Amino acid sequence: MLYREAGDFKTSYAKDQQTFPIAFDRWGYFITIAFAFLVVPFLINDYWVNAVVLPFLIYSIAAIGLNILTGYCGQVSLGTGGFMAVGAFSAYKLMTAFPELSMIIVILLSGGVTAFVGILFGLPSLRIKGFYLAVATLAAQFFLVWMFNKFPWFYNYSASGQISAPERSVFGFAVTGANVTPAVSYLFCLCFVFVLAWAARNLTRGANGRKWMAIRDMDIAAEIIGVDPLKTKLTAFGVSSFYIGIAGALLFAIYLGAAEVGEAFDISKSFLVLFMIIIGGLGSIFGSFAGAAFMVLMPVLLKNIMVGYLGWPTDLASHFQFVIVGGLIVIFLILEPHGFAQLWRLAKEKLRLWPFPH
Amino acid sequence: MNMQDSYITVDGRTIGAPVMEMKNITLRFGGVVAIKDISFDIREGEIRAIIGPNGAGKSSMLNVINGFYHPQEGEVWFRGAKRKPMKPHQIAKQGLARTFQNIALFKGMSTLDNIMTGRLTHMKSNMVSQMAWWGKAQDEETANREVVEKIIDFLEIQTIRKTPVGRLPYGLQKRVELGRALAAEPKLLLLDEPMAGMNVEEKEDMSRFILDVNDEFGTTIALIEHDMGVVMDIADRVVVMDYGQKIGDGTPDEVRSNQAVIDAYLGVSHD
Numbered sequence: 001m002l003y004r005e006a007g008d009f010k011t012s013y014a015k016d017q018q019t020f021p022i023a024f025d026r027w028g029y030f031i032t033i034a035f036a037f038l039v040v041p042f043l044i045n046d047y048w049v050n051a052v053v054l055p056f057l058i059y060s061i062a063a064i065g066l067n068i069l070t071g072y073c074g075q076v077s078l079g080t081g082g083f084m085a086v087g088a089f090s091a092y093k094l095m096t097a098f099p100e101l102s103m104i105i106v107i108l109l110s111g112g113v114t115a116f117v118g119i120l121f122g123l124p125s126l127r128i129k130g131f132y133l134a135v136a137t138l139a140a141q142f143f144l145v146w147m148f149n150k151f152p153w154f155y156n157y158s159a160s161g162q163i164s165a166p167e168r169s170v171f172g173f174a175v176t177g178a179n180v181t182p183a184v185s186y187l188f189c190l191c192f193v194f195v196l197a198w199a200a201r202n203l204t205r206g207a208n209g210r211k212w213m214a215i216r217d218m219d220i221a222a223e224i225i226g227v228d229p230l231k232t233k234l235t236a237f238g239v240s241s242f243y244i245g246i247a248g249a250l251l252f253a254i255y256l257g258a259a260e261v262g263e264a265f266d267i268s269k270s271f272l273v274l275f276m277i278i279i280g281g282l283g284s285i286f287g288s289f290a291g292a293a294f295m296v297l298m299p300v301l302l303k304n305i306m307v308g309y310l311g312w313p314t315d316l317a318s319h320f321q322f323v324i325v326g327g328l329i330v331i332f333l334i335l336e337p338h339g340f341a342q343l344w345r346l347a348k349e350k351l352r353l354w355p356f357p358h
Numbered sequence: 359m360n361m362q363d364s365y366i367t368v369d370g371r372t373i374g375a376p377v378m379e380m381k382n383i384t385l386r387f388g389g390v391v392a393i394k395d396i397s398f399d400i401r402e403g404e405i406r407a408i409i410g411p412n413g414a415g416k417s418s419m420l421n422v423i424n425g426f427y428h429p430q431e432g433e434v435w436f437r438g439a440k441r442k443p444m445k446p447h448q449i450a451k452q453g454l455a456r457t458f459q460n461i462a463l464f465k466g467m468s469t470l471d472n473i474m475t476g477r478l479t480h481m482k483s484n485m486v487s488q489m490a491w492w493g494k495a496q497d498e499e500t501a502n503r504e505v506v507e508k509i510i511d512f513l514e515i516q517t518i519r520k521t522p523v524g525r526l527p528y529g530l531q532k533r534v535e536l537g538r539a540l541a542a543e544p545k546l547l548l549l550d551e552p553m554a555g556m557n558v559e560e561k562e563d564m565s566r567f568i569l570d571v572n573d574e575f576g577t578t579i580a581l582i583e584h585d586m587g588v589v590m591d592i593a594d595r596v597v598v599m600d601y602g603q604k605i606g607d608g609t610p611d612e613v614r615s616n617q618a619v620i621d622a623y624l625g626v627s628h629d
Contacts, residue, residue, distance in 0.1 A: 013500045017499060199489040199490070202488060202490065203485070206491065207481040207488060207495070208485060210474055213471070214467075214475050216464075217463075218463070218465075220426075221462035221464070222464075223445070223446050223447050224446045224450060225455065226451050227478060228447045235485070
């Protein structure tokens, strides 16, 4: 009864094109944003930030990035971990080389560097498609991780081979280093998530998004109606890598603080982000958030149940966690192969008619 | 091009100067000759049909016209200038649009978005403006939406505006595909078997739309079709192909009485 669009007429094309055409959705969105910006920072504590909220926000950016490439443009990529490493190392090099540079600019520039690298590795996509492209991006993953290990210049010749973020602050608040408060790191990441998700939504609903989806759905027809395949695929690689690079930079600088490339950005990161978009829903910004939430929250929840309530030993619980999360993914994909976004869409369609289904 | 050449009268209808001229086109795939030394023109404002038995090279001809195949010999002249070798997407920007024999819609997108992709050649806003959904990007989006809505009205598909095209029945998908090609406001519209697999009623609808497009927008149309009744009714002039060669060219009546054409369709007795 609450969720319907009767009487909600659109009188201009601009209004018909908005992201949330139904008033109920729009208000839900405004309230969520207001809650996230105005209420959460006062409630949040160290445990929540480090265990749940920061990884969720950062992986959301990575998932949106990969979703642009794979979900919207149809180019499968297994190089996410490698591109996140590019973002992280760019951030590290920029932070140590230019200590005066604002962190916001550092993060954005890291995204830019990653976009450039992504476009380079996207060049083969004009010739190879599907699984073969996936293997080519897999090469990017291994090559980039090897490169960051091999050349000590990237980690400033430190003995451990690790990179660690020096203390930097934005508007007088420390965002990296030892003196960070949970609210500040939360808000710092949230701002990036908000702006990037908003930009991604605008890009994907406009002319660029249609070009990407045209290439995804039928590349030959797309070319014949005037879409330049090379340019379109490369913009998808560029934008996608920009997002993934920012996620990598935030993961290293804000969340981890210190990282070792083989450990923090290995192939399992690529798969993790790929799982997120498959479970959340390919070709959906909401799906990227839903998938990131699922993959971040599920292990935490399971651990709390098994260790906290059932009192199992930690090592047993952590092994069981893999089994259960894996099982859940399989079950979920059998029941709803199009992910959370599709479930949500179906639920909304049902709710529009409820309780009078005819 | 002299003045006599620029206007001709066909069956009492005056049609314009040539838009597209194919001059001695030969297309080979390895040893197979798909098109052999064919010349014909398509004139402004006409409906030009290309017919022929299966495997005659009709679709290959269409693919040459829109730049998907590059002929080994011969020249393509478009709007009074010889066309350089180009990619299909560049040719689309010159004002060529087409539909496909097997529907080639973008299955994951709605009817509206599919037809909007037809406007992509008219949209030029940069990425930053699109990211912000502000300024040029939004103006363009609204202006082009208006054009698309006119096409939706014209094709009578208002009710399926927001339906994903994958869910639509075959006849409607064909109509959406026509809409996508029309949205580009092409100088020359190529239709590859627009009526294949349709029942009589759907064929009548489609014929009506093709005639209306030609009539109301003045669009020049080149089409391939197997249904002789339809071709003879709607086409101004017909090219007949067989085994990659041109065996007839003229008005439907001329073609109908051409002995080579009758032989190709009905067979020749070998006694």
